Amino acid sequence: EAQVTQNPRYLITVTGKKLTVTCSQNMNHEYMSWYRQDPGLGLRQIYYSMNVEVTDKGDVPEGYKVSRKEKRNFPLILESPSPNQTSLYFCATGQWGTDTQYFGPGTRLTVL
Amino acid sequence: DAKTTQPNSMESNEEEPVHLPCNHSTISGTDYIHWYRQLPSQGPEYVIHGLTSNVNNRMASLAIAEDRKSSTLILHRATLRDAAVYYCILMDSSYKLIFGSGTRLLVRP
Numbered sequence: 559e560a561q562v563t564q565n566p567r568y569l570i571t572v573t574g575k576k577l578t579v580t581c582s583q584n585m586n587h588e589y590m591s592w593y594r595q596d597p598g599l600g601l602r603q604i605y606y607s608m609n610v611e612v613t614d615k616g617d618v619p620e621g622y623k624v625s626r627k628e629k630r631n632f633p634l635i636l637e638s639p640s641p642n643q644t645s646l647y648f649c650a651t652g653q654w655g656t657d658t659q660y661f662g663p664g665t666r667l668t669v670l
Numbered sequence: 671d672a673k674t675t676q677p678n679s680m681e682s683n684e685e686e687p688v689h690l691p692c693n694h695s696t697i698s699g700t701d702y703i704h705w706y707r708q709l710p711s712q713g714p715e716y717v718i719h720g721l722t723s724n725v726n727n728r729m730a731s732l733a734i735a736e737d738r739k740s741s742t743l744i745l746h747r748a749t750l751r752d753a754a755v756y757y758c759i760l761m762d763s764s765y766k767l768i769f770g771s772g773t774r775l776l777v778r779p
Contacts, residue, residue: 562713600771601767601769603768616766648713650713650714657704657716659767660715661714662713663713664711
């Protein structure tokens with residue numbers, strides 16, 4: 559079964575404590591991306607990756623890092639989280655040149 | 671990035687057809703029209719897409735105006751499970767999805 563998994567699904571943390579949200583897909587997709595969703599602002603892209611070792615900034619990359627060491631994984635790293643990064647985060651994957659992107663179930667992050 | 675305009679919300683009765691409109695007057699010739707929907711507490715999911723011709727799949731139909739400046743997503747028989755936020759998105763060659771505010775569809779039993 560085609561799957562995009564995110565972990566953790568829920569996280570409450572404190573300002574400044576480094577965290578990583580993982581995203582994994584089993585569809586051998588080249589393209590992966592991260593979005594955050596906030597009330598009134600909708601879904602905004604944070605970072606994306608066209609393939610292994612190829613990453614680029616989306617619309618709201620400040621305060622985030624990503625890596626793409628293997629095709630199936632695309633972790634989102636918050637080195638020093640701040641309260642304005644409290645949000646709902648979605649990972650998405652797709653095969654470049656096809657039309658469907660698949661989204662994970664979301665990670666709800668609260669930074670106190 | 672090309673923009674789309676959708677009504678904030680729409681209502682429908684269960685078992686009736688629903689027509690969700692989208693305006694995209696600045697669409698370029700190579701932009702594809704995509705529709706995604708987001709059910710409560712879930713990530714967005716792909717519904718349908720098209721370029722110029724009308725399209726049908728098991729979930730919905732997409733009617734595209736001849737000048738491509740507007741399109742309509744058609745759910746032929748709405749069910750309670752179709753209650754969601756529907757996003758009309760223009761995708762260019764960058765493969766990036768730019769989400770607007772979408773249309774919240776309420777389905778009455």
